[in-house]
Amino acid sequence: MTARDVLAARQLALVRALLAGGPVPDGFDANRVGVEAAALRSKRRSIASHLRPDLADLLEDRFGPLFDTWARDHPKPVELSFRADLDRFETWLYDEGHLERPRRRWFRR
């Protein structure tokens, strides 16, 4: 294992703890990692509501809890733009029955 490999494994474990509910790596202050995880979720949720006000309007009070539930299982892949990432959220909302799939998609965008 090179120094890069070791660092990669450690950084990935930390990122999993922060983004995807993974275990907090040994030696870290679990409370503070939790504080940071909440801050990152809040930042991502804020970007989501800015980019997709339509979803925020349709879901009203359910937007925050549903987004957080989805986000924990779907950390953002590097290769996806924020918009493409939110298209995944939209699809999930339909698939899980949280929103009714619009019948006429052609008028959107």
Added chain:
Amino acid sequence: MTGAPRLGVGIGWRPEIDLTVEALPGVDFVEVLAENIHAGPLPESLTVLRARGVPVVAHAVSLSLGGAEPVDAARVQHLAAVAAAVGAPLVSEHVAFTRAGGLDSGHLLPVPRTRDALNVLVDNVRRAQADLPVPLALENIAAVFDWPDNELTEGQFLAELVDRTGCLLLVDVANLYANAVNIGTAPAVFLDELPLERLAYVHVAGGVTHDGVYHDTHAHAVPSEVLAVLAELCARVDPPGVLLERDDDYPADADLAAELAAIRAVAVRGR
């Protein structure tokens, strides 16, 4: 003087406050977020500022220079293209990583301050520098937590980074205050350990304290404690530039003008 170009007092240019930035008194320079700018035709507001002779620094947030993965050449090339488009005298990034294993945290995360992590960082920085047309300044970040096995202090880590890469320094006094509150960094020790003759400019921003943790939000007023850290820095060196960052919850123009005036007053007093 630190050898870096004289910039003065500035503010982060954002599309939401473009007309404000144009109209504010005492804006000697601005900074743009490279990821939010197309290297093609510039926003008109930036063209106006450039025509006035206002220097524009390009600031990046997504190079993940502290990451274990090799530097993404396309991101460095974009930063280089933006720097060329705005005629930037220098560019800046953070000592941080933002992604791992294909997952994007969307945020600047601290790196372990170990010899091994420093070697990786130095290698990444050198690769980025090779593709940049102007000097690169590197910035200390705000952390909420720290790695458990640090071998170096924040100051020592940055000092060695500067020594080995020849990079300039961007000292964020709000981040330094955050780390004083959150992870016990001593601002005076940090400043004493840095080669301040390599200082390019300084960031100032607002934040808020929740449950004993200081959050560097860039969406609140600049607390007096952050200006006190700026004063500590200015007692040691005359910074070539000091820039106010505001990214959300934009206040009235008069409030931003007052914050710029307060920053200028601290910088002048230290001279």
